[in-house]
Amino acid sequence: MAETIEARFAAETALLDLELLPGQEAALLEAYAALREMVALVGADYPMAAEPAHIFVPVAAAEHGK
Amino acid sequence: MTATNPCFLPITAAAELIANRRLSPVELTRAYLDRIEQLNGTLHAYVRVLHDDAVAAARAAEVEIMTGNHRGPLHGIPIGLKDIYDTTGIPTEGGSKSCLGRVPTEDATTTRLLKQAGAVLLGKLTTWEFAIGGTAFDTPFPPARNPWNIEHDPAGSSSGSGAAVAAGLCAMAMGSDTGGSIRWPAAWCGLAGLKPTYGRVSRAGIMPLSFSLDHAGPLTWTVKDAAVVLQVIAGHDPGDPASAKHPVSDYHAALVGGDLKGIRLGVARTMFERDCVASDEVLAAFNRSVEVLRELGAAVSEVELPPLALYNATAFLIARGEGFAIHAKTLRERPQDYGGLARDRLTIGAYVRASDMVQAMRRRLMLAEATDVAMRNVDAILLPTAPDPAPRLAELAPYFGNQRPTYMRPFNLTGQPALSVCNGFDSTGLPLALQIVGRCFDEETVLRIGDAYERATPWRERRPSLQ
Numbered sequence: 001m002a003e004t005i006e007a008r009f010a011a012e013t014a015l016l017d018l019e020l021l022p023g024q025e026a027a028l029l030e031a032y033a034a035l036r037e038m039v040a041l042v043g044a045d046y047p048m049a050a051e052p053a054h055i056f057v058p059v060a061a062a063e064h065g066k
Numbered sequence: 067m068t069a070t071n072p073c074f075l076p077i078t079a080a081a082e083l084i085a086n087r088r089l090s091p092v093e094l095t096r097a098y099l100d101r102i103e104q105l106n107g108t109l110h111a112y113v114r115v116l117h118d119d120a121v122a123a124a125r126a127a128e129v130e131i132m133t134g135n136h137r138g139p140l141h142g143i144p145i146g147l148k149d150i151y152d153t154t155g156i157p158t159e160g161g162s163k164s165c166l167g168r169v170p171t172e173d174a175t176t177t178r179l180l181k182q183a184g185a186v187l188l189g190k191l192t193t194w195e196f197a198i199g200g201t202a203f204d205t206p207f208p209p210a211r212n213p214w215n216i217e218h219d220p221a222g223s224s225s226g227s228g229a230a231v232a233a234g235l236c237a238m239a240m241g242s243d244t245g246g247s248i249r250w251p252a253a254w255c256g257l258a259g260l261k262p263t264y265g266r267v268s269r270a271g272i273m274p275l276s277f278s279l280d281h282a283g284p285l286t287w288t289v290k291d292a293a294v295v296l297q298v299i300a301g302h303d304p305g306d307p308a309s310a311k312h313p314v315s316d317y318h319a320a321l322v323g324g325d326l327k328g329i330r331l332g333v334a335r336t337m338f339e340r341d342c343v344a345s346d347e348v349l350a351a352f353n354r355s356v357e358v359l360r361e362l363g364a365a366v367s368e369v370e371l372p373p374l375a376l377y378n379a380t381a382f383l384i385a386r387g388e389g390f391a392i393h394a395k396t397l398r399e400r401p402q403d404y405g406g407l408a409r410d411r412l413t414i415g416a417y418v419r420a421s422d423m424v425q426a427m428r429r430r431l432m433l434a435e436a437t438d439v440a441m442r443n444v445d446a447i448l449l450p451t452a453p454d455p456a457p458r459l460a461e462l463a464p465y466f467g468n469q470r471p472t473y474m475r476p477f478n479l480t481g482q483p484a485l486s487v488c489n490g491f492d493s494t495g496l497p498l499a500l501q502i503v504g505r506c507f508d509e510e511t512v513l514r515i516g517d518a519y520e521r522a523t524p525w526r527e528r529r530p531s532l533q
Contacts, residue, residue: 009417016416021401024410031414035386038379039422042429052427053434054278 005033072097073234074529077291080237081139084131091131091142095124095186098144102188102235105532108216110208111230113149114157115189120144123186130184139294141184146236148224149190150197150273151177160273161195163206164396164403174271175303176240176282183298188236192226197242197275198389199408201225201460211459212254213530214496218456221250227285228255233532238295242272243281244385246451246474249486249501252285253451256488256497256525258516259285260292261474263506264481265310267296268303276388277308279381279478288526289487289516293317296509312507320510321517326362329515332369332444334473341374342471344453351490351498352450355519359448362518369440369447372433377476380433383418383426384479390415434480438505445511449473451486451499473501483509487516488525 009032013020020028072080072094083089099117106112127142147153150160152170154177159165173181181187192210194200201209201219210225212218213233220229224241228251231239241248243261252259260283267282274280284295297317303309333356338344344352360366371377390397393404393412401409441447452472477484482503489500500519504512520526 012417018413018416019398019401020413021409024406024413027406027410028414031410032417035383035414035417038382039418039425041376041379042383042422042426044421044425046425046428050428051431052424053430054427 005029005036071234073101075237076288077139077143077237077286077294078288080143081141081294084142085136087132091124091127091186092121094142095120095144095188098188098236105233105235108211109213109229109233109235110192110210111226111233111235112146112189113159113161113192113207113226116156116187120186120188127184127186137184138298140180140298142186143184143237144186144188145180146188146191146227146230146239147177148193148227148239148241150193150242151240152271153177153187153190156190158190158273159206160197161193161199161205161207162404162408164400166206170271172271175268175305176299177271179299191224191230191239194223194225195405195408196273196393196412197223197244197247198411199405200411201462202405202407203460205405209459212456213532214256214456215494217458218496219254219459219462221254221456223247224251224285228252228257231255231257231285231287232530234529238291239285241283241285242275243283243478244275244279245381245478246472248281248283248285249451249474249484250472252486253499254456254497257285257287258289258292259283259486260296260509260513261477261484262296262300262509263310263483265308266312266483266507266509267299268306268309270303270305274392276385278388279385281478289485289513289520290321292485293321293513293517310507315510317510317513320514322514324362324518324521326359326364326515326518329364329446329511330444331359331364331366331515332441332447333366334371334447334449335368336370337374337473338450338453342453342473344450345455347455347492348450348453348498352500355489355500356448358519358522359515362522364515367444369444371440371447371476372436374471374473374476376429377433377479378471380426380429381475381479383422384430386415387418387423388415390418430479433476437476437480437482441505445504446515447503449501449503451501455492455496455498477503482506483512485512485516487519489519489523490525491528
């Protein structure tokens with residue numbers, strides 16, 4: 001993993017195959033830094049069984065469109 | 067700007083006059099169209115005015131009413147729709163160059179319900195691009211302006227909806243709310259803005275921004291008007307996978323008068339005195355509002371919610387992840403067809419990893435449960451809607467971070483009903499607002515509290531002084 005936020009941003013942009021327009025990189029880099037802070041705040045240390053808010057709920061075929 | 071101007075009648079008052087055949091829907095519609103003609107060049111609230119269609123719909127309403135077929139309180143009432151609500155045969159462009167010329171072949175469910183109730187569609191209203199692009203000058207339509215001071219922002223994303231209702235350019239406007247986009251313009255334009263419970267009102271036929279956070283709801287001059295509209299648009303819709311089958315209440319009957327005895331209110335003080343400190347005038351107005359509600363008989367205590375930054379971070383990841391998924395193809399193929407703000411705010415969602423998204427959804431459930439626990443002993447939560455009154459146009463931060471969050475997004479995450487009501491004006495005459503948050507599917511209590519507050523305060527007597 002790249003060491004600086006700028007390097008991580010550049011690496012992910014390349015991985016995502018995003019072609020940024022002129023001038024977009026600076027704004028997105030700022031946003032990316034804020035995004036990673038938010039990811040850290042939300043955290044990843046959850047009990048194994050902690051379910052997400054939205055899970056798929058199957059319905060019988062006859063229920064679709066009712 | 068007089069009490070006799072029909073454009074300033076609340077829906078309930080106009081409806082009574084129409085039902086009693088003392089106000090003609092055609093005359094009312096023409097009065098609004100004249101006012102739009104006079105003011106829209108300044109306010110930019112409408113992107114498209116449907117002059118002929120509106121007069122024709124008003125004529126049809128008038129004929130029906132005169133022949134004894136009165137459909138209800140929205141029959142003959144002129145309204146506007148945010149330009150992300152699909153309207154058959156009428157362009158719905160989401161404020162974006164990428165959708166210019168897009169003409170839906172079906173109405174959104176809410177559009178259809180409002181038409182069935184006899185409402186008269188005056189036109190389509192300005193929106194932030196795809197309900198996310200912010201106050202921008204590089205999109206096909208100029209940004210709406212705040213009728214209380216046209217140098218100031220009306221907020222968004224339902225910017226035209228807020229400006230139009232406040233300026234008397236329609237009796238009601240529909241907005242959408244993913245992170246506050248109904249309540250925020252309601253707050254800064256001095257209106258009632260209701261975000262119903264997630265699933266209460268169909269989003270089918272409304273351009274999506276974030277599937278699990280999007281809500282549809284009305285902006286009105288009074289809380290009572292919001293109850294009238296909710297009665298028409300609430301209910302299960304198989305066209306919206308998130309639509310709830312929960313029974314629809316009688317919202318008007320819930321407005322029992324000014325007495326709030328038996329109602330328990332919890333002030334979420336940490337949010338606006340610790341997490342994001344509200345400005346002095348917002349705080350003072352809020353504290354006065356709490357005293358008014360206490361005098362009306364409500365029991366007031368304090369509740370402590372999880373940190374605002376945690377709600378906002380969780381909602382941000384979900385909203386951006388879902389938003390990018392919706393726009394990914396067009397963003398890659400035609401990025402130049404987006405304004406700069408919308409392009410950046412959507413593109414950042416590409417960097418939300420699958421695991422980030424799942425963790426955010428896990429956190430979401432925890433926050434919803436924690437909020438529910440905090441509300442164990444209260445019927446509703448009180449807090450300001452926004453920490454500040456409206457800034458000058460285009461001074462809003464790009465909101466990439468958590469620098470100065472509003473107090474609305476937590477309740478998109480939890481899905482709870484939340485109502486913004488005007489609770490005074492700052493020293494420059496800009497509106498301030500109180501937010502009332504209820505339990506899921508308990509819109510009645512939220513509306514009851516808001517209505518009682520409005521009856522006890524003089525804020526509905528003041529209108530913007532536009533010429």
